[in-house]
Amino acid sequence: MDVDKDERRPTLDAFTKRTGIRVKYTEDINDNNEFFGKIKPQLAAGQDTGRDLICVTDWLAARLIRFGWVQKLDPAQLPHAYANLSAQFRSPDWDPGRAYSYPWTGISTVIAYNKKATDGEKITSVSQLLDEPKLKGRVGFLSEMRDSMGMVLLDLGKDPAKFTDDDFDAAVARLQKAVDRKQIRRFTGNDYTADLDKGDLAACVAWAGDVVQLKLSNPDIEFAIPDSGYLTSTDNLLVPNKARHKRNAERLIDYYYEPGPAARLAAYINYVCPVDGVRDELAKIDPKAAANPLIIPDKAMAAKSHAFRSLTPKEEAAYEGKFAKLTGS
Amino acid sequence: MSTLTKPPAPAEEAPPPAKPRKRGRLVPYWLLLPGILWLLVFFALPLIYQASTSVQTGSLEEGYKVTWHFATYWDALGDYWPQFLRSVIYAGAATILCLLLGYPLAYLIAFRAGRWRNLILVLVIAPFFTSFLIRTLAWKTILADGGPVVGALNNLHLLDVTNWLGATDGDRVLATPLAVVCGLTYNFLPFMILPLYTSLERIDGRLHEAAGDLYARPSTTFRKVTFPLSMPGVVSGTLLTFIPAAGDYVNADLLGSTDTRMVGNVIQTQFLRILDYPTAAALSFILMAAILFMVTFYIRKSGTEDLV
Structure with a gap:
C-alpha cells in the first residue's frame, strides 16, 4: 500500500x-x-x-x-x-x-547478488548458486518452499507448473547436496535483504520487489533472470x-x-x-x-515466467515435510 | 498457607460473631480466585487441549479426531532427537556463559557499586526497552562477516579454536552454533543477573569481615561464605535462563543455519508449515517433560529449598 x-x-x-x-x-x-x-x-x-x-x-x-x-x-x-x-x-x-x-x-522470484561480495562476478543461474566454490557459505535460499524448490526445479529443466514427485525429490536431493557442502548459508524470510546489503550473503534467491528497493540505496545490488526461467x-x-x-x-x-x-x-x-x-x-x-x-x-521477461502448480493437501504436507527436513527442522 | 486460613484464637467468654469470622476465613481464597481463574483459563485448559491434540490423528481436510495415537510421541522423538539434544546443549552453554558473565557483575553491583548501584541495575534492564527481535537482529550487525568483531577474533586466531570445537565454520561467526549461543546468552543474561544480585545483596557484609578476622583469604571467603550463600540466586538464575533458552527459536532462526535448528524451530515448522498439529503438540509436551525432569533433578542435586 x-x-x-x-x-x-x-x-x-x-x-x-x-x-x-x-x-x-x-x-x-x-x-x-x-x-x-x-x-x-x-x-x-x-x-x-x-x-x-x-x-x-x-x-x-x-x-x-x-x-x-x-x-x-x-x-x-x-x-x-x-x-x-x-x-x-x-x-x-x-x-x-x-x-x-x-x-x-x-511477485517475481529471481536471483540477486551483491557485486562487491562476488568480486564483480555475475551470478546468473541457480546452478552457480548451488555449485560455485567462490560463493561457499554465502548463498541464501528462501524459506518459502515454493520459491526455493521452484527455482531449483527450473534449473533442472523441469516445469514447476507440471512436475512429478520424482522431479521434486531430485530437486530436494540437489539442494540437499549444497546444504551438506555448506554452500548454503541460510534459508531466510524477508530478513535476507539486510544480509545481502551487507554482503554476508553474496548471492541469493530473492523477491524482485525487494531487489528494486535495495538497488535504490545500494548500487552494488544486481538481479538476474536465469535462462532456465523464474517463478511468478x-x-x-x-x-x-x-x-x-x-x-x-x-x-x-x-x-x-x-x-x-x-x-x-x-x-x-x-x-x-x-x-x-x-x-x-x-x-x-x-x-x-x-x-x-x-x-x-x-515480453522477453514474461516469456520466462513460470507458476508453481497448486498442490493437493497430501502433496502439500509431504513437500513441506521434505523441505523442512532440508532446512534443518 | 495453613497459618493464613486458621481462624484467630477465640476469646474466652464471648465467641465472636459468626459472620465476620466466616468471611475472614474465606478472604484468602477470594484473593486467590483471580489468579486461579487465570491459571485455569490460560494454562490448564490450553494444556488439556494440547494433550488431546497430541493424541489425535487426521488431516486439516477431514478434521482431527482423538484416537489415542501415542505413537506420535515416539515418532516425534525418533525424528527430532538431534534438535532436542541441540536445544539442551545450546541452552546449557548459554546458561553457563550467563553465569560466568553475570556473577561478577552481580557481585560488583551488590558489594562494590556504591552509589552507582541503581544506575548499573537500570543498565542491566535497559535492553528490555527494545524488542527481543530487534535485539537479536542487532547481533547480525555486530557479528557481520566483515565486521570488527569477526576480524578481531580472526586476528587473535580465536576462530581456529572455535572451529576446532565445531562451534564455528571457516572465518565467520554468523550462521554458526556460536552465534546462536551468543544470542541466547545476551538475550537471557538479565534473567541471570537479577536473581544473583538479590541473593548476593542479602548477604550480611559482616560475614566477610568475620571471615577475614578468622584469617580466611579472599578466595576462601568467596568459596566458603559468599558462594554458598548465593546458591539460591544461582539456582533460580540458571533456571530462569535455561528454561526459556531451551524453548527459544528466534535466535536459532535469525543467527543460525540449517544445522543449528532447535526444537522450537521444529515445533514452529510442524505447526505452521506442515500443519501437523499432533506432532507439534507432542513435541511441546516432550520438551516440557524433559525440562521438568531436568529441573527437578537439578534442584534436588543443588539442595536448595529457597529459590529466591
Whole structure:
C-alpha cells in the first residue's frame, strides 16, 4: 500500500473521497502461515473474521478456496478488473477465470547478488548458486518452499507448473547436496535483504520487489533472470465468508484496476503490476519504474515466467515435510 | 498457607460473631480466585487441549479426531532427537556463559557499586526497552562477516579454536552454533543477573569481615561464605535462563543455519508449515517433560529449598 510523507495513503484516500466508503487498512499479515493460523478458527467455525478483504499469497488463496472459506466475486461489479488484468495472471489452476480472487501484486522470484561480495562476478543461474566454490557459505535460499524448490526445479529443466514427485525429490536431493557442502548459508524470510546489503550473503534467491528497493540505496545490488526461467506468484485479494461489506470490497478491488490508481500503487510498492495499460500512467509519475522489467515485465521477461502448480493437501504436507527436513527442522 | 486460613484464637467468654469470622476465613481464597481463574483459563485448559491434540490423528481436510495415537510421541522423538539434544546443549552453554558473565557483575553491583548501584541495575534492564527481535537482529550487525568483531577474533586466531570445537565454520561467526549461543546468552543474561544480585545483596557484609578476622583469604571467603550463600540466586538464575533458552527459536532462526535448528524451530515448522498439529503438540509436551525432569533433578542435586 502506498504511503506518502504525511503517513496518509493517497490512493486509498482518493477512493474514500470518490465513493464515500471508508477503508480500515491493517497490516496484520506478517507471514501467510501465521495469518492462516490466526483466521482458521473463525473461518472453520463459520464466523465473521472482521475482515471484508484479505490479501494472501496464491497457495494460501488456493487453500482458502478449496475449503470454501471465501466468497465468489460478482464479475458485474468488477468491470475494470475484468478488462485490465494481465493475461499472465488470468487463469491460475487454483482459481480458473478468477472467480474468487484478483491479484493485488505479482511477485517475481529471481536471483540477486551483491557485486562487491562476488568480486564483480555475475551470478546468473541457480546452478552457480548451488555449485560455485567462490560463493561457499554465502548463498541464501528462501524459506518459502515454493520459491526455493521452484527455482531449483527450473534449473533442472523441469516445469514447476507440471512436475512429478520424482522431479521434486531430485530437486530436494540437489539442494540437499549444497546444504551438506555448506554452500548454503541460510534459508531466510524477508530478513535476507539486510544480509545481502551487507554482503554476508553474496548471492541469493530473492523477491524482485525487494531487489528494486535495495538497488535504490545500494548500487552494488544486481538481479538476474536465469535462462532456465523464474517463478511468478501473486498476492491476491479475497473476500472471506461472512464478510459484512462484500459489495464495497469489490468496488475497492475494481478501483485498483483502473490505470491511475494502479500506477500510483506500482510506483510506490515496486512489485510486479498485474494491471495492463499502466505503463503510460506510471511513466508520468516515475519513468524509471515504468522502464523496469521487474515492475512492468517486458515480453522477453514474461516469456520466462513460470507458476508453481497448486498442490493437493497430501502433496502439500509431504513437500513441506521434505523441505523442512532440508532446512534443518 | 495453613497459618493464613486458621481462624484467630477465640476469646474466652464471648465467641465472636459468626459472620465476620466466616468471611475472614474465606478472604484468602477470594484473593486467590483471580489468579486461579487465570491459571485455569490460560494454562490448564490450553494444556488439556494440547494433550488431546497430541493424541489425535487426521488431516486439516477431514478434521482431527482423538484416537489415542501415542505413537506420535515416539515418532516425534525418533525424528527430532538431534534438535532436542541441540536445544539442551545450546541452552546449557548459554546458561553457563550467563553465569560466568553475570556473577561478577552481580557481585560488583551488590558489594562494590556504591552509589552507582541503581544506575548499573537500570543498565542491566535497559535492553528490555527494545524488542527481543530487534535485539537479536542487532547481533547480525555486530557479528557481520566483515565486521570488527569477526576480524578481531580472526586476528587473535580465536576462530581456529572455535572451529576446532565445531562451534564455528571457516572465518565467520554468523550462521554458526556460536552465534546462536551468543544470542541466547545476551538475550537471557538479565534473567541471570537479577536473581544473583538479590541473593548476593542479602548477604550480611559482616560475614566477610568475620571471615577475614578468622584469617580466611579472599578466595576462601568467596568459596566458603559468599558462594554458598548465593546458591539460591544461582539456582533460580540458571533456571530462569535455561528454561526459556531451551524453548527459544528466534535466535536459532535469525543467527543460525540449517544445522543449528532447535526444537522450537521444529515445533514452529510442524505447526505452521506442515500443519501437523499432533506432532507439534507432542513435541511441546516432550520438551516440557524433559525440562521438568531436568529441573527437578537439578534442584534436588543443588539442595536448595529457597529459590529466591
